[in-house]
Amino acid sequence: MGQQTILQCFEWYLPANQCLWRRLSKQAPMLRKLGITSVWLPPAYKGAAGNQDVGYGVYDTYDLGEFDQKGSVATKYGTRDEYLQAVKALQQAGLSVLADIVFNHRMGADETELVRAVQDAGNDRYQTIGSEETISAWTKFTFPGRKGKYSDFVWDWTCFDGTDWDQRKKKNAIYLFEGKNWDSGVDTENVNYDYLMGADLDLSNPTVVEELKNWGRWYLRTVGMDGFRLDAVKHINRDFYTDWLTTLRRESGQDLFAVGEYWSQDVTKLTDYIRGGGGCMSLFDVPLHFHLHQASRSGGQYPMDQLLVGTLAERDDEHAVLFVDNHDTQPGQALSSWVDGWFKSIAYALILLRGVGVPCVFWGDLFGIPHDGIAPVPELSLFLHIKEHIAYGERHDYFDDANVVGFTREGDPQRPESGLAVIFSDGAGGSKRMYVGKRMSGRYFVDSTRKTQGCVRIDEEGYGLFQVNGGAVAVWVTREAANQLFIEGL
Numbered sequence: 001m002g003q004q005t006i007l008q009c010f011e012w013y014l015p016a017n018q019c020l021w022r023r024l025s026k027q028a029p030m031l032r033k034l035g036i037t038s039v040w041l042p043p044a045y046k047g048a049a050g051n052q053d054v055g056y057g058v059y060d061t062y063d064l065g066e067f068d069q070k071g072s073v074a075t076k077y078g079t080r081d082e083y084l085q086a087v088k089a090l091q092q093a094g095l096s097v098l099a100d101i102v103f104n105h106r107m108g109a110d111e112t113e114l115v116r117a118v119q120d121a122g123n124d125r126y127q128t129i130g131s132e133e134t135i136s137a138w139t140k141f142t143f144p145g146r147k148g149k150y151s152d153f154v155w156d157w158t159c160f161d162g163t164d165w166d167q168r169k170k171k172n173a174i175y176l177f178e179g180k181n182w183d184s185g186v187d188t189e190n191v192n193y194d195y196l197m198g199a200d201l202d203l204s205n206p207t208v209v210e211e212l213k214n215w216g217r218w219y220l221r222t223v224g225m226d227g228f229r230l231d232a233v234k235h236i237n238r239d240f241y242t243d244w245l246t247t248l249r250r251e252s253g254q255d256l257f258a259v260g261e262y263w264s265q266d267v268t269k270l271t272d273y274i275r276g277g278g279g280c281m282s283l284f285d286v287p288l289h290f291h292l293h294q295a296s297r298s299g300g301q302y303p304m305d306q307l308l309v310g311t312l313a314e315r316d317d318e319h320a321v322l323f324v325d326n327h328d329t330q331p332g333q334a335l336s337s338w339v340d341g342w343f344k345s346i347a348y349a350l351i352l353l354r355g356v357g358v359p360c361v362f363w364g365d366l367f368g369i370p371h372d373g374i375a376p377v378p379e380l381s382l383f384l385h386i387k388e389h390i391a392y393g394e395r396h397d398y399f400d401d402a403n404v405v406g407f408t409r410e411g412d413p414q415r416p417e418s419g420l421a422v423i424f425s426d427g428a429g430g431s432k433r434m435y436v437g438k439r440m441s442g443r444y445f446v447d448s449t450r451k452t453q454g455c456v457r458i459d460e461e462g463y464g465l466f467q468v469n470g471g472a473v474a475v476w477v478t479r480e481a482a483n484q485l486f487i488e489g490l
Contacts, residue, residue: 003036003388004037004096004358005035005036005037005038005352005358005359005361005384005387005388006036006037006039006098006259006321006358006359006360006361007031007036007038007039007040007359007360007363007366008036008040008323008326008327008359008360008361009024009039009040009041009042009363010041010042010054010077010258010332010360010363010366011082011330011362011363011369011386011432012032012054012327012330012332013332013369013370014076014326014363014373015214015444016051016052016075016076016102016359017439018051018074018075018076018078018079018422019077019078020042020076020078020079020086020457021078021079021083021085021086021488022081022082022086022390023198024039024080024086024089024090025073025082025086025087025089025090025435026089027087028086028090028092028093028095029093029357031090031093031095031237031412032093032094032095034058034381034384034385035385035387035388035389036095036145036361036384037094037096038095038096038097038098038226038227038257039090039095039096039097039098039289040098040100040217040229041086041097041098041099041100041436042054042076042077042100043055043056043062043089043100043102043231044059044064044065044075044083044099044100044223045059045062045063045064045075046059046060046064046067046070046075046248047059047070047075047076047107047108047110047249048107049070049072049108050070050071050072050075050423051071051072051074051075052071052076052281053070053074053075053076053077054076054327055076055100055102056108056231057107057108057198057211057409058102058105058106058198058418059106059107059108059141060141060143060146060157061153061215061380062143062146062150062215063076063081063145063146064080064083064084064150064222064223065078065081065082065083065144065374066079066080066146067143067146067149068145069135069143069144069145069146070108070237071306071411076092079234079296080285081471083223084170084222084223087223087224087225089225091345094095094375096226096227096257097223097225097226097227098225098226098227098228098229098257098259099219099223099225099227099228099229100228100229100231100365101228101229101230101466102229102232103201103203103212103214103236103240104196104198104200104201104203104231104232104235105196105197105198105199105200105280105284106141106155106160106199107134107197107198107199107238108138108304109138109139109140109141109155110140110141110142110143110144110488111138111140111142112136112138112139112140112167112181113135113136113137113156113157113226114134114136114268115134115135115136115137115139115157115177115178116133116134116135116173116177117132117133117134117135117154117162117163117175117176117178118130118131118133118175118176118178118276119130119138119174119176120162120173120174120175120177120195120319121336122174122189122190124190124191124193124221125182125191125192125193125194125195126182126192128176132136135166135167135168135175136166136167136168136467137157137163137166137167137175137177137199137470138163138165138167139156139157139159139160139163139199140154140155140156140157141154141155141156142154150216150218151211151215151218152358153211153214153384155199156278156289157177157205158202158205158307159201159202159205159207159208160178160180160199160200160202161176161180161181161182161183161194161195162174162175162177162180162182162195162199162200163177163198163199163200163201163220163301164195164197164427166216172246172323174195174484180202181197181204182194183202183203183204183236183237184204184237185237185238185239186234186235186236186237186238187234187235187241187264187269188264190463191446193235194235194236194237195235196232197398201338203236203237203238203240203453204449209240212441213244213247214249216244216247216248217248217251220248220252220254220276221270223384226254226256226257227255227256227257227258228245228256228257228258228259228424229258229259229260229261229447230258230259230260230261230281231259232263233259233260233261233262233273233281233283234263234264234269234273234414238273238276238277239277239282240273241258241260241277241278241281242277242278243399245258245279245280245281256283257282258280258282258362258463259282259283259284259321259358260273260282260284261265261283261284262280262283262284263286263287263335264286264287265286265287265290265326266287267274267287267312267314267315270283270285270286270312270315271312271315274310274316274319274369277314278446279318279319280472281319282319282320282321282358283312283319283321283425284321284359284360285311285312285313285318285321285322285323286312286324287310287311287312288308288311288312288313288320288322288323288351289323289324289329289337289339290327290337291306291307291310291311292307292339292343292347292350293329293337293338293339295307295346296334296340296342296343296344296347297340298302298426299371300403300426300427300428300470301426301427302426303351303402304399304401304402304403304405304424304425304426305336305399305400305401305402305405306349307350307399307405308399309359312357313356313357317356317357318357320356320357320358321357321358321359321360322351322356322357322359322360323351323359323360323361323362324336324339324344324347324348324351324361324362324365325339325362325364326360326362326366327362327364330362330364330369330372331369331372331374332372338451339373339376341374342471343426343471344365344380344470345375345377345379345449345472346395346424346426346473347422348361348365348377348379348380348383349379349383349422349424349473349475352383352384352386352391352470353383353386353387353391353409353420353475354391354395354407354422355391355395355409356395357391357432359382359387361384363381365377365379366381369398370385372425379449382448382449382475383483385474385485386420386448386475386477386485387482389415389417389418389419389481390411390415390417390418390419390477391409391420392409392411392412392415392417392418393409393418393419393421393437394408394409394437395407395408395480396408396410396411396433396434396435398423398434401430401432402424403425403426403427403428403430404424404425404427404429404431404432404468405424405428405432406421406422406423406424406432406434406466406468407421407422407434408420408421408434408435408437409436409440410437410439410440411436411437413439415453417477417478417480417481417484418481419437419440419474419477419478420436420475420477421434421436421445421456421466421476422473422474422475422476423466423467423468423473423474423476424462424468424472424473424474425469425471425472426466426471427468427471428470429467429468429469429470429471429472430467430468431465431466431467431468432465432466433463433464433465433466434464434466435461435462435463436458436462436464437462438460438461438462439462440462440464440478441458441459441462442457442458442460442477443457443458443461443475444456444457444462444478444479445457445458445464445466445477445479446476446477446479446482447474447476447478448475448481448482448485449472449473449474449475450477451474452467452468452469452472452476454467454472455479456476464476
């Protein structure tokens, strides 16, 4: 995606006031001016909780806020027309739009069905408990509010591998349906991690696969998005997405960028998934997120020279989407692993300015999370501007100390004020001699964050001695570039 920066355009606790689409329509030019190039929008279709659903309790993917279903016409974010208008406004402002796709499960079925099933052992999905029995499963999706518009496909139990609720016994357990097997090509946690929640789609069923392709064609034709964020890919047969993405790209003639959420700290699982899918999608760098989380919670004792070791940024930066936090990691969520506030600026300087992978900025970090009293990251707008205008050229890494590390960018001769030196510490602070290029010889650098005083003169060999305060980051740029930043109020 080149010099790209993604913004995740939501956080879990956004008010359910059906205003997000309208807000994004108005904010589109501002987001582009900030340095955002792509936006990841939340799931736009009707969830089981109607206009209270964040979007991951998928009910009807054809209902983009058009039909009176689940107690509302609009989704949490607005109506179908407002959604389409937002996409158009964002694209007209020069932003690529990524749609969130959730294919693992369906929830909020319209009817129950009697299904023969056996209880799964849970921690070993190939083992069962007891004998086969008849359960009452919420697996019949007829979408009465839509009345067959766009698609007359009816989902019934044959479209799913299993579910987690027996309505007759009011019992919560994982049930595997008669004649079904959990899908292959998924994560090996719990031996087989196909099942996650709700009514689990059977992606070995050709009818299901074809319906998902038909929906993808309709969705792309209706919305005109530029790519996808793919939810919970570790629970979905890898071959399915390889085929689905290939089909849509071939038929549309579009490149259609795709990034998948494979939630694992094991970088080998991520690289194997990418390689096995022929590089059809990028993945979020979950290992890096956890390194940032751990560093922020280690009281200055984290080995900073190991920050990038075992990350997707290190192993396969071409397919790495880097992030600090997201809607799942924010406080109160099941995967909560929030990076402490004092470390946020360090983390964003790393993912935005180093020139590796594609960075993804979290809405809650850019605009705050009022629900939890969390303020925006102070330097984030500054770093976004620096990324777009100054962070260019060959990179030199200095991850050679447990306390103070950094990197430099030599700049682009076509951009006279580009080039920088970034140094950060989780401990007492310090200094590091770093190379910024011989073309910078004799020039003066200052800390754009204004936290480190003084200037650094670059010597005839292209080196400077750059400093950083304890528990902070300093982003050194040419004095001329810094003056321009100050003029612009950044």
